[in-house]
Amino acid sequence: MIDSHRQAFIEEAEELLLELESTLxxxxxxxxxxxxxxxxxRALHTIKGSSAMFGYDDITMFTHDIENVYDFIRKGELKITKDIIDSTLAAKDxxxxxxxxxxxxxxxDENITRQILEAFRNIVNNQKAINAADDVQTTFSTKTETKTAELVIKEYLISVKPAQAIFVSGTNPLMLLNELTEFGESIVLANFDQIPPLERIDAEKCYTSWEILLKTSKSVDDIKDVFIFVDDQCELKITEIDPEGKLRKEEDFQDFKKLVADIAKTKYPDIKMLLVEFESSLSQIVFNQATQFENKKNKDAGEGHHDSDLNSSIxxxxxxxxxxxxxxxxxxxxxxRLNQIALGNQDQNIISVAEEVERITWSLRDSALNIRMLPIGTTFSKFKRLVRDLSKELGKEVELTTDGxxxxxxxxxxxKLNDPLIHIIRNSIDHGVESPSERENKGKTRxxxxxLSATQSGGNVLIKIQxxxxxxxxxxxKEKALKxxxxxENGELSDSEIYSLIFTAGFSTAKKVTNVSGRGVGMDVVRRAIESLRGSIEVSSKKGLGTTITLKLPLTLAIIDGLLVNISDEFFVLPLSSVEECIELSSDDIExxxxxxxxxxxxxxxxYVNLRERFNITGERLSIEQVVVANIKGMRVxxxxxxxxxxxxxxxxTLGKVYKNVEGVSGATILGDGTxxxxxxxxxxxxxxEVEERSSN
Amino acid sequence: MTKSIMTVDDSASVRQMVSFTLREAGYNVIEASDGKDAVSKINLADLNLIVTDLNMPNMDGIELIKTVRSMPKYKFLPIIMLTTESQNEKKMEGKNAGATGWIVKPFKPEQLLAVIKKVIG
Structure with a gap:
């Protein structure tokens, strides 16, 4: 293959030489x-260029000097003389x-070569000595320069800031970074600070700059060489880190690398978030300590007033x-509201301030709510005593285990969980757990x-009493419910529907009234208490194996994750945790x-409940309305x-005392525009x- | 996708050498003998790169670079110039016209590929 190239070159060179002769x-x-x-x-130039590529180094060197003479002539610094023509023809041969x-x-004959070059040199010296001679001397000296490879690994911090117009030269800065990263181990950080707002971005400009941490055996010159094509279009700063080698140990570099990587990950807002988290946990610690102190003080004050004192102070x-x-x-x-105004204005400054305010506000909100959060453990430990006393009273052996x-x-x-939990645990011990002898007969442990367990699940906490x-x-x-x-009698009921009957007021299956059960506080009170906390309660049971009661409670009462809906000009929020789906209701469906x-x-x-009717909202019904389907105590409504x-x-x-008795509304919220x-x-x-439906039937 | 490179040189042997090297490396190559020829062939493919000599009859390399840069489609096309002048003058002229980089003749195939890699990856 190479031979055929060489042949092509020779043929072409011969042609060029003939052309050169006639031109001369x-x-x-x-x-x-x-x-x-x-x-x-051009003829000389081409011969020089191609001969080098095909290994005719003698031609290259020879032609180069002659070409230089013609370059001077071309630029008008030398004049064509008979001597020059003669020498060039000799050179051609x-x-x-x-x-x-x-x-x-x-x-x-190398002597002839030397003579010809000598002749040219004389011509140049005679006519325009200094420049030409210098040039002839210097050009070749650079070619053979070799670099001494240094194999010391060094770390560099390289800052690359391309000119905005760099793309116009067809340069892709990423290619240069790729080349650089091939030099060794590296971390590349992109800096997007200079990117203007979207509407002011010129897609033809480069706004990004980079910082590269590079560990390589290459020299500063090698690194500069990468950017050789863009040295005038790129701000390049190369700093050798630790030239004295104090940090040259591998583990130190790893540490540094990690540090830089961490800093890269931690952007400004995150740092702020960290600070907020830190502050909120700090305030919680202070708060917890204060509570503990109060508890201790109250305990010291005496058992009798313990509860009321504790409550009042809290x-x-x-x-x-x-x-x-x-x-x-x-x-x-x-x-x-600020956000709405900012977006309406389309002013970049206000938008960015509004976004900043939003971030801080949400952080502040989270941290404020976090202060109210307490571990449930303190409540759990209270029940140990309850279980111990209760099982003794009822002649049973029961142990309480807790989790979460x-x-x-x-x-x-x-x-507010305290009372319902006491009630449920009492029920479990009284109705659930059998006496030791009974248990032994059934093959259970005495x-x-x-x-008792607590787990967080999304915005809710699940408390299980098992x-x-x-x-x-x-x-x-069923029998009791029928009575x-x-x-x-014919009603088909699912298991969960049957079990939920126990929450009905006045419902008790206890055969005898004990000191523990049947004192007037039924499971319906438990349910109401849980529902007032926007929670729900579920029962599952296996005959002979046990009962599990699950309480699902919101993490906080202060915040509601809702679904915003409207009817005419009125806005309502439904608790999202209960919502299962939304479907359309057409006038056909109603018919x-x-x-x-x-x-x-x-x-x-x-x-379904028609909220427009329920709240007497004026205005026409839409031809297609929306039905928000929620799960209420296992029923879809x-x-x-x-x-x-x-x-x-x-x-x-909260709506305050005046509206306390309004049914169907648990509170209010203010929307962004003040509504x-x-x-x-x-x-x-x-x-x-349901009640109204029944009475109307 | 195979990248397309146009090589522009009035010397058939240099052209042949360049295109052989590039084809071996897996590029699609279009050859042109001078600036004018290059402009006439520029839409034969979606070019990823032009490798052009500077001293050519009809239209020289500098003129070619300026012409290509004025085409909306190739406003940002990488262009490498082949130069023998190790003096900065010609190189700067090419740079100012919009060349991306250069390679100094004589060069070895691997040097050419290294420069191409630097420019188009």
């Missing part, structure tokens, strides 16, 4: 013809010989916290177990239901609204609908 002869006739001069120069070194007749703190959370809530609202004591919940939630007792007897519950007229508030969803009949707007996380505000949206108590709404 013409040039002798008209020595000032610039076209002819250029042609001569000499090149011809050099092209065929293998043939005998063309044997190259209540003071809680109020202060509530005030703080309220203020943060206001801030969130104002911030949302570190799970955090809003302080108010924890406080000692029964009640397990016993390994007798479990609930569905038939007994009480709660269900029909098919013959006036009853039911809708068919994939074959399932779902009752729809709520008809005009439009579903979207998810809305908001600070919950008030009511937060719906969907459980009450569904119950009310």
């Amino acid at each position: 002869l013409e040039l002798e006739e008209s020595p000032t013809d610039t076209e002819l001069i250029a042609k001569t120069f 000499q090149i011809h010989k050099m092209l065929h070194p293998e043939s005998e007749e063309n044997k190259v 209540r003071v703190n809680a109020e202060k916290l509530d005030e703080l959370v309220n203020l943060v809530g206001e801030l969130v609202t104002i911030q949302a 004591a570190e799970t955090e919940l809003d302080k108010t939630v924890i406080e 000692t029964g177990n009640v397990h 016993d390994d007792g007798a479990g609930m007897d569905k038939d007994v519950i 009480m007229g709660l269900i029909n 098919k239901a013959h006036g009853r508030h039911i809708v068919n969803i994939r074959g399932e009949i779902v009752p 729809g709520f008809v609204v005009d439009k579903v707007i979207g998810q809305h996380q908001t600070v919950l505000k 008030v949206a009511l937060i719906l108590d969907i459980i009450r709404l569904a119950e009310k609908e």
